[in-house]
Amino acid sequence: MxxxxxxxxxxxxxxxxxxGLLVMLALIGLIRAVPVVYNFFVKExxxxxxxxxxxxxxxxxxxxxxxxxxxxxxxxxxxxHFDPNLIGADEWQLxxxxxxxxxxxxxxxxxxxxxxxxxxxxxxxxxxxxxYERLMPYIAIKETRQKDSRPYPExxxxxxxxxxxxxxxxxxxxxxxxxxxxxxxxxxxxFNYRKRLGGFYKKEQLLEVYxxxxxxxxxxxxQLVLDNQALIRINLNTALFDDLKNHxxxxxxxxxxxxxxxxxxxxxxxxxxxxKVAILSAETIERLAPYISF
Numbered sequence: 001m002x003x004x005x006x007x008x009x010x011x012x013x014x015x016x017x018x019x020g021l022l023v024m025l026a027l028i029g030l031i032r033a034v035p036v037v038y039n040f041f042v043k044e045x046x047x048x049x050x051x052x053x054x055x056x057x058x059x060x061x062x063x064x065x066x067x068x069x070x071x072x073x074x075x076x077x078x079x080x081h082f083d084p085n086l087i088g089a090d091e092w093q094l095x096x097x098x099x100x101x102x103x104x105x106x107x108x109x110x111x112x113x114x115x116x117x118x119x120x121x122x123x124x125x126x127x128x129x130x131x132y133e134r135l136m137p138y139i140a141i142k143e144t145r146q147k148d149s150r151p152y153p154e155x156x157x158x159x160x161x162x163x164x165x166x167x168x169x170x171x172x173x174x175x176x177x178x179x180x181x182x183x184x185x186x187x188x189x190x191f192n193y194r195k196r197l198g199g200f201y202k203k204e205q206l207l208e209v210y211x212x213x214x215x216x217x218x219x220x221x222x223q224l225v226l227d228n229q230a231l232i233r234i235n236l237n238t239a240l241f242d243d244l245k246n247h248x249x250x251x252x253x254x255x256x257x258x259x260x261x262x263x264x265x266x267x268x269x270x271x272x273x274x275x276k277v278a279i280l281s282a283e284t285i286e287r288l289a290p291y292i293s294f
Contacts, residue, residue, distance in 0.1 A: 081140045084115045095135060100184075101126040104177065115141060125183050166223060169199040169230035181219040186212065196248055198232035201290040208248070233293045236274070237267040249287045254279055268294050 082091060084105070092102035104126045115121055118139045122132045166179055176187035186209070193209050194200060203221050206212055234243055236258065244255035257279045268274060274285055274292070 079134070079138050081138050083140055083142055084121050085109065085141065095138075096131060097126065100174070100177075107178065117141065125181070165225045167227055167230075168203070168224045169194065169227050179220050179223045181216060186216075193248070196246055198234070198247070198291045199228075199230050200226060201228055201231060202226070228290075231290060233291055235293050237262065237294060247288075247291070249284060249291075254284065270294060 079095065082095065089099070089102040089106050092105060093099060097105070105124060108124070118136055118141065121127055121135070121139065122129075127135075166175055173184070173187040173191050176182055176190055177184060182190070189209050189211065190206065197205070200206065203224060203226060204217075206217055206221070207214065234247075239259075241255060241259050244250055244258060245252060247255070250258075254277075257277050258274075261277045262268065265273075265276075271285065271289060271292075274280065274288075275282070
């Protein structure tokens with residue numbers, strides 16, 4: 001009651017306004033009390049273990065991304081002084097290389113390759129510029145003894161060693177990566193294009209691979225061997241439309257025209273019959289000839 005008189009003196013509150021103020025204060029008190037009451041009666045279950053696992057997975061993902069970008073090393077990897085002519089695949093992986101990258105370097109040494117100075121390691125395509133900069137201070141190549149006039153076999157020097165010859169039509173992607181100048185991306189492109197094509201009947205067809213220009217072709221052509229016996233040929237008298245439509249040398253309409261001509265005129269006897277298909281140019285037939293049979 002005293003409060004009401006005080007409010008009337010200073011604010012000139014009516015009875016209705018006073019009652020409204022009381023209701024508003026009661027609602028405010030109730031709203032503030034709800035969370036306290038809820039927490040008292042309802043215990044929130046916090047799965048700390050699940051949250052820690054989620055945080056751990058996030059940290060691992062960040063570390064893997066950093067390693068892939070060449071900006072950091074995972075905890076299980078470390079830098080140490082090493083001689084690239086002596087360490088094995090496990091040590092290379094400790095330094096930050098993947099298992100495939102380490103295998104490439106080890107195979108290079110097994111074939112007689114040798115590093116004579118730090119910069120030789122930079123020439124390996126599996127060593128990125130960022131990785132080389134990180135490893136360079138730790139490279140310690142053992143010097144050749146003065147009394148040895150020929151400390152290493154003549155064939156062991158990279159400049160004198162003949163490159164390994166790769167069978168272009170049967171090599172898998174790992175074998176294609178052994179070609180000097182061919183990395184994982186080009187190896188996959190060559191492999192996938194060869195699969196669509198049915199094999200290469202001449203080396204110049206490599207220029208049809210996406211991104212492989214004349215400079216790259218000149219660099220790798222002498223490291224390749226052709227085997228025309230490995231070509232996959234399509235029998236035009238039994239082939240279905242699906243067998244022809246994905247061939248790089250045929251367009252959709254041309255593949256359909258070959259099938260329709262056979263249905264109307266019977267089986268093909270030779271390449272001359274294929275020339276009767278109006279939609280096929282002489283150039284297309286010439287390029288297609290090594291891949292067809294009758």
